[in-house]
Amino acid sequence: MLKGKSRWIMAFFIFVVCGLLAFSSENMELEKVLIFSRHGLRSPLTASGSKLSKVTPYEWAKWDVPASHLTKKGAILETYFGQYINDWLTENNVMKTGECLNPENVHIYTNSLQRTIATGQALTTGIFPGCDIKAEHKMEIGKMDPVFNPVITTDDAKFKEEALKGMKLDKENEKLKGAYQTISDVISYTKSEECVKDGKCVLYNEQGTLKIEKGKEPGVDGPIKLGTQISDALLLEYYEGYPLNEIAGNNVNSMKKWQQIADIKNGYEDLLFATDKVAKNVAAPLIKYIYNDIDSSNHKVTVLVGHDSNIVAMLKALNFKDYKLKDQVESTPIGGKVFFEVWKDKKTGEKKVKVEYVYQSMDQIRNTEKLTKANPPKHAVLEMKNCKVDKDGYCLYSKFMNELKKFN
Secondary structure, eight states: OOHHHHHHHHHHHHHHHTOOOOOOOOOEEEEEEEEEEEOOOBOOSSSSTSSSGGSSSSSSOSSOOOOOOOOOHHHHHHHHHHHHHHHHHTTTTTTTOOOOGGGGGGEEEEEEEEHHHOOOHHHHHSSTTSOOOOBBSOOOOTSOTTOOOOOOOOOOOHHHHHHHHHHOOOHHHTTTHHHHHHHHHHHGGGGHHHHHHTTTOOOOOOOOEEEBBBBBOOOOOOOOHHHHHHHHHHHHHHTTOOGGGGSSSGGGGSHHHHHHHHHHHHHHHHHHHHHHHHHHHHHHHHHHHHHHHHHHHOOEEEEEEEHHHHHHHHHHHHTTOOOOOOTTTSSSSSTOOEEEEEEEETTTOOOEEEEEEEEOHHHHHHHHHHOOSSSSSSEEEEOOOOOOOOSSOOHHHHHHHHHHHHHH
């Protein structure tokens, strides 16, 4: 039995190993990786003076960038993430220290919004410093690219009926009842303009209405939408590093409260993008793109930059099992990345795939921590229901690609 110092050393070793991405092993060789990244730290989607100012007596943070834009800190964090990826690629012999990959072997492609373009640029700087490699976007700035746009692509009446039936809003609201009360207390909703002047003093006082329409994202109004806007704004203030006494008067004073606040946003994403019918419809263009890139391109490294809705829909459409991200309250953290890694067994030549969610903890984001081997990003191995992973987290390449090919 281990005692004293020996036990501490073993515990530390296990912690470090579990906290790292798979670095080069004796038998497995990394052939290529496709990374799907959510954009980095941004300002809230809703500008100052919006409805948010009416639901709390507290002042919201004043951001130094326009609504929805990547912040300066967000760019720094993504550069750090890119530097860590550079180390990982070098360690796994995809590239050599200080050398550049041939641009033909690299593809960095982002949605055409400021926050995704800027994230792609920061990641490129971190992964390929000094190299002639650029992030590209295909639409004019501010316009959604169809590959990343999670909109309904059919106006079939039966699809709409079945999609709405699968989106159980009343059940989600009931599950979030306690979270609604927590967020109401945190922002002192009963002292807000909406309550004092308009007489609306209960945040959860209606179910809301779902909407499915061709060419638009799935939508919902009511408490879950408002709660998500509040949740998003509070989390972003925490990540950006605002003093705690300036975030709703320091009322978010426990991790339990942060989790309940994030649960509303997580529930909103699941409601709109993680039901079977909707997920397979809205994620199809992105999954098709990923399949073709892995299957038939010369890219050793592909980085795609989009949104949390893309990740939610993609993972659901491909039947990934539920997962839990340690040291995070969001199920799709800001700046989080899904790694699709293609490995080859050196002895047998057999190809396998490992899928990992790689992300920064809440504290790593808030404290602007540099990511290194000693302080790596967190990660969780993901598993498809139809592609069982072995003890090392690998599933068969052929089975993995068959699942993606269904959307081709």
